[in-house]
Amino acid sequence: QGDVDLSKFDPSKFLRDFYWGEERQEGGRTVREYELVAEDVEIEVAPGVFYPAWAYNGQVPGPTLRAREGDRVRVTFKNRGAHPHTIHFHGIHDANMDGTFELVGPGQEFVYEFDAEPFGCHLYHCHVPPLRKHVEKGLYGAFIVDPKEGRSEADEMVMVMNGFDTNFDTENEVYTVNGVAFHYQRHPIQIKKGQPVRVYLVNMTEFDLINSMHIHANFFDYYPTGTKLEPTEYTDTKMLAQGERGIMEFTYGRTGNFMFHAHVNEFAELGWLGFFEVEE
Amino acid sequence: QGDVDLSKFDPSKFLRDFYWGEERQEGGRTVREYELVAEDVEIEVAPGVFYPAWAYNGQVPGPTLRAREGDRVRVTFKNRGAHPHTIHFHGIHDANMDGTFELVGPGQEFVYEFDAEPFGCHLYHCHVPPLRKHVEKGLYGAFIVDPKEGRSEADEMVMVMNGFDTNFDTENEVYTVNGVAFHYQRHPIQIKKGQPVRVYLVNMTEFDLINSMHIHANFFDYYPTGTKLEPTEYTDTKMLAQGERGIMEFTYGRTGNFMFHAHVNEFAELGWLGFFEVEE
Amino acid sequence: QGDVDLSKFDPSKFLRDFYWGEERQEGGRTVREYELVAEDVEIEVAPGVFYPAWAYNGQVPGPTLRAREGDRVRVTFKNRGAHPHTIHFHGIHDANMDGTFELVGPGQEFVYEFDAEPFGCHLYHCHVPPLRKHVEKGLYGAFIVDPKEGRSEADEMVMVMNGFDTNFDTENEVYTVNGVAFHYQRHPIQIKKGQPVRVYLVNMTEFDLINSMHIHANFFDYYPTGTKLEPTEYTDTKMLAQGERGIMEFTYGRTGNFMFHAHVNEFAELGWLGFFEVEE
Numbered sequence A, B, C: 001q002g003d004v005d006l007s008k009f010d011p012s013k014f015l016r017d018f019y020w021g022e023e024r025q026e027g028g029r030t031v032r033e034y035e036l037v038a039e040d041v042e043i044e045v046a047p048g049v050f051y052p053a054w055a056y057n058g059q060v061p062g063p064t065l066r067a068r069e070g071d072r073v074r075v076t077f078k079n080r081g082a083h084p085h086t087i088h089f090h091g092i093h094d095a096n097m098d099g100t101f102e103l104v105g106p107g108q109e110f111v112y113e114f115d116a117e118p119f120g121c122h123l124y125h126c127h128v129p130p131l132r133k134h135v136e137k138g139l140y141g142a143f144i145v146d147p148k149e150g151r152s153e154a155d156e157m158v159m160v161m162n163g164f165d166t167n168f169d170t171e172n173e174v175y176t177v178n179g180v181a182f183h184y185q186r187h188p189i190q191i192k193k194g195q196p197v198r199v200y201l202v203n204m205t206e207f208d209l210i211n212s213m214h215i216h217a218n219f220f221d222y223y224p225t226g227t228k229l230e231p232t233e234y235t236d237t238k239m240l241a242q243g244e245r246g247i248m249e250f251t252y253g254r255t256g257n258f259m260f261h262a263h264v265n266e267f268a269e270l271g272w273l274g275f276f277e278v279e280e
């Protein structure tokens, strides 16, 4: 069965890779400078299955941008693709920083700048019409804003649920978390027994109205959108519509291999399934 | 591209139009008398796109009925359509006021009467089988019950999410909020910077399992069903199944044009998309 | 129209039938021993409509297993079907008790053992791939864990939402709560006026991304997954994805017949609809 070419994109690295940008101080405040480049790129979404993506920094999902509440965020966006694109951030910002009006043509650049607020688990994506096309092609990623006071210590990871329409019939044939079908089955996520885990969960699945997350043999505290410090649910299964997202917190108290997957069986069987390998 | 004939139904007026009924005092309590008339009517759901609706008071959505918790609600329903219909209210009431048993035939009338409870954001719709048909044809509207003590001052509006199957294949070709595709793109909703806004959001989309609401560059407090005075979420994206509804509260702190739409891209591109125009 | 053969499976009995297992004391603690047997069995999902199920104890849904928080649960699983099966419990347990790795072949047995935790409204189902097949065939049931301190007195019942693909095209033609289309329309659920009712609601519908529950003329407190003692919502309509579940609590203050059904009109019309008959 083999594997995808992990030298191009490795979901195991992506999982815990947070892009904090270049940190600078300007007039007494923290500014973070990021660069996102839209490219047309062929990606491998399952071993031997290639998809002609439009991608931020050549990867789907795009990098997980992260900042602290109140930081100034400055994102230089370069469009090296063949179509106009933008970056629309879920967050609070000025109308002209919303990525909806100023299309950035091929070869052009745009600088998005805003304060990081509110704290929570957010996302960004291209907002050029037709929206379905620009989203399904892969132009999206997670955007995390930490509370000023931070969160409790945990093994933090990001999981972006998505799908790929590999035969171009406006339905997905491949479903993944973090871009590669069954990656975390071939490469289970290593976690420690007794170690709190925090998952930033984002749904950017196109075509299907919802997606869901189920963890085995355990339960998680769930924080919708991550915008409050108190969880609203304690469960093992949670559905999200596109654009919805939240934070899951859990701790495995036993060692062993534990599955996680969409509790939409079709999606699980088409790639949205993985494992936690819990060790002492 | 033009516009629909706004002299027949104007979603900009509908948006903030609350039908409080005729207020009377009977035996020391407030009675509100409403009239709803079912009619077969052709409506314009997008410029030049007509749909043969069954509609309360000739409009889809029907009027937004509003009362205060504990008021006596008396709704005279007249069926001037060609099929039997009813009005089923989401609310607490007697079994014989539920709009499920007594079908009201063409030319007949029925008076629904009950106390307005509980406070919240509710809905009404016809409940004659086949249900799909009577709902898809447009027989629904919002029903708001204010808490006795009222809610805080805000610029209040109602948004009913729906769809129209204009080619009769049990799928929607047109999606709207408040009945006309892209109306609030052609006619942005005027709001004031710093002014709290309260949206009564109702999903009555037929055929599709969910619909969703996303506002740009801002977040809202969300009150599911509007039945409690504390919000449960602070987010910018919320999905609803048919019959689900809630209250959104938000304030724009900046001027400019801000998009809102279903975060189901297909629905957004088929009409469920609009703008807030925020001014000083 | 007739009825299904209720001597084989009667949803009216199933409704309030909780399988507490054989209770024993071992080393000072309560052990509950259950037996679940997978069988290939033809079931009648609507009058005259038969479905070739795979079923725990010959019924779909399987028995509602119930224990108290902290009890030791011991489930002897016997596979008398023609395919390998397992039992996967939603709950906290060891990796080798998860029903995901050790397939139990035809004629074989397996004993699942774990502590009942956390308290809440859970479920169990077979987890043999292809998952869609093993779930759609009917291998699932509810699993309730009572809090140590118990819950308040109520008329308790279980409702498992599901569907049946009777023509094998990976879509459901029949929708039910508790296995038989329109059963509770033919046989309304008898409840008492003023009597608190508690419904353990589980969604195991395959193929469709969500299902929902609506009660007429009343509202319920909703406890997602039943894992907390405070409700999060007060509503009359709630959607669930597959694997999601919760507890509804309500009291009818008036006598009469009150409908409940999926607020997905298609599902309601294909069988997911019933009545409460409220008497003094």
Ligand SMILES: [Cu+2]
Binding pocket: A086, A125, A126, A127, A128, A129, A130, A131, A133, A134, A135, A139
């Ligand atoms: Cu885009």
Ligand SMILES: [Cu+2]
Binding pocket: A214, A216, A259, A261, C127
């Ligand atoms: Cu599983």
Ligand SMILES: [Cu+2]
Binding pocket: B086, B125, B126, B127, B128, B129, B130, B131, B133, B134, B135, B139
């Ligand atoms: Cu109707």
Ligand SMILES: [Cu+2]
Binding pocket: A127, B214, B216, B259, B261
């Ligand atoms: Cu948008």
Ligand SMILES: [Cu+2]
Binding pocket: C086, C125, C126, C127, C128, C129, C130, C131, C133, C134, C135, C139
């Ligand atoms: Cu199975």
Ligand SMILES: [Cu+2]
Binding pocket: B127, C214, C216, C259, C261
């Ligand atoms: Cu109903």
Ligand code: NA
Binding pocket: A164, A165, A166, A167, A168, A169, A170, A171, A172, A173
């Ligand atoms: Na496809």
Ligand code: NA
Binding pocket: A171, A172, A173, A208
């Ligand atoms: Na699909």
Ligand code: NA
Binding pocket: B164, B165, B166, B167, B168, B169, B170, B171, B172, B173
């Ligand atoms: Na259609």
Ligand code: NA
Binding pocket: B171, B172, B173, B208
């Ligand atoms: Na559609």
Ligand code: NA
Binding pocket: C164, C165, C166, C167, C168, C169, C170, C171, C172, C173
């Ligand atoms: Na079928």
Ligand code: NA
Binding pocket: C171, C172, C173, C208
């Ligand atoms: Na169906």
Ligand SMILES: [Zn+2]
Binding pocket: A084, A085, A086, A126, A127, A128, A134, A139
């Ligand atoms: Zn784009």
Ligand SMILES: [Zn+2]
Binding pocket: A214, A215, A216, A217, C088, C089, C090
């Ligand atoms: Zn599970």
Ligand SMILES: [Zn+2]
Binding pocket: A090, A125, A243, B214, B263
């Ligand atoms: Zn978005």
Ligand SMILES: [Zn+2]
Binding pocket: B084, B085, B086, B126, B127, B128, B134, B139
């Ligand atoms: Zn009707």
